[in-house]
Amino acid sequence: MTEIPSIPSVLLELIVKYLQQNNISNLQLEELNKQYAHQARMPLHKWWNLLEQIYQQHPTPVLGHYIGELSEPHHIHILGYLALSSPSLISFLNCFKNFQPLLQNSASFSILQKEERFCMCWTPVIHKNSQLSNEVLVSGVLSTMRKILHRPDIQPLEIEFSATAPIDIAPYEEVYGCPISFYSDVLRLWLPLEILNLPIPSRDPHLKKLLDQQAEALLKSIPNPDTFLKDLQLLIVNMLKIGEPSAENIAKQMNLSLRSFYRKLSSYNLQYSDLVKSIRLELAKTYLTQSELALTEIGLLLGYAEQSAFSRAFKQWENMSPSEYRKSHRS
Incomplete structure (x- = not known):
């Protein structure tokens, strides 16, 4: 349709x-x-x-x-x-x-x-x-x-x-x-x-609030993150804005071979796909409860081309739709 x-x-x-x-x-x-x-x-x-x-x-x-x-x-x-x-x-x-x-x-x-x-x-x-x-x-x-x-x-x-x-x-x-x-x-x-x-020299209070919420959500997604994990989280969030963050692109951004990148993750007992899912979930919860962003906007920020894909994924994570989650956590 x-x-x-x-x-x-x-x-x-x-x-x-x-x-x-x-x-x-x-x-x-x-x-x-x-x-x-x-x-x-x-x-x-x-x-x-x-x-x-x-x-x-x-x-x-x-x-x-x-x-x-x-x-x-x-x-x-x-x-x-x-x-x-x-x-x-x-x-x-x-x-x-x-x-x-x-x-x-x-x-x-x-x-x-x-x-x-x-x-x-x-x-x-x-x-x-x-x-x-x-x-x-x-x-x-x-x-x-x-x-x-x-x-x-x-x-x-x-x-x-x-x-x-x-x-x-x-x-x-x-x-x-x-x-x-x-x-x-x-x-x-x-x-x-x-x-x-040309650089974009921004100073914007609304933006700062949104980015602060992102940072808080990221810190919740992994306990006691060190520099490597913090850098990795921020790279994933930035890449989500323009689509699916592939492990290959992330490794390249961190100046690592794909094998070294996976070995490094393994030392933290982490799977890349689980990490992306965890970050998406924490960001989704933050956007739903602490912003006025529409579901379509949240889905795109999390790297989903369509709102329906975001809604399906969120329901699998939380056993409720994004709208239901937003309503239950604001009442």
């Missing part, structure tokens, strides 16, 4: 902020805010309809840009935490590939490198997105990059939109400061290759 295309409902905050800045009121926005106030996601088609209605009410060229540029890291939830905790832009983008469905699950995400530039690509999975929605996405990504890198001077080299070209594309080139094209099969945002290795 195809998942219903959706976006984080917190993105409604961007439209609220834009309308407040321009002294505009909109009844549909007020209704959607009430309807999705306590829900993590909202249907994508309602977001598109709202953007179209705002445009009809307030026809501004490149309207989506002015909404998207108001984006802050917290508007993309766990992606924001990962952005703020990553050492460099390239490490964040590797995580972004895994977590992109949280931001926009109607398109698949990829990165393409070509000579002295690279491209962030969104390929439609179901049907093409609206032009206004793509403007919000592109400008939101640019805004987030500038903020997490502390580099307001970062400029795109080229943008390829997939929608029909408007009568006048001059406002687009003026707003984005680069060549703009339309009718593309894929939404592409081209950027200078040199920014990939």
Whole structure:
């Protein structure tokens, strides 16, 4: 069954902020805010309809840009935490590939490198997105990059939109400061290759709280951990963010041959698969009881491609679903 295309409902905050800045009121926005106030996601088609209605009410060229540029890291939830905790832009983008469905699950995400530039690509999975929605996405990504890198001077080299070209594309080139094209099969945002290795100098209290919870959970997973086990735990947690942490990759990161790595683990009477399971379980418990992360976000943080896989694994560990565990430990 195809998942219903959706976006984080917190993105409604961007439209609220834009309308407040321009002294505009909109009844549909007020209704959607009430309807999705306590829900993590909202249907994508309602977001598109709202953007179209705002445009009809307030026809501004490149309207989506002015909404998207108001984006802050917290508007993309766990992606924001990962952005703020990553050492460099390239490490964040590797995580972004895994977590992109949280931001926009109607398109698949990829990165393409070509000579002295690279491209962030969104390929439609179901049907093409609206032009206004793509403007919000592109400008939101640019805004987030500038903020997490502390580099307001970062400029795109080229943008390829997939929608029909408007009568006048001059406002687009003026707003984005680069060549703009339309009718593309894929939404592409081209950027200078040199920014990939820029460091992310983060200082964020929400992030610190989340990472502190991770550290506490890790310490519970193994009694009296020494330096080797602490380093190993942190490597596993970081690799979980981008998928399944293989023993081969972990050994390589620790400058050990696979045989030496297994021998070292054996000296602690540990099996690698049991260690990964133990860390996943402790992190899952911590996220469920001490954070507001959605189950989908928790599953992805633990290296599961789908929430259903995380839920099945958790039920095997604890004989109850993640939702039941969260409810029983919060009541």
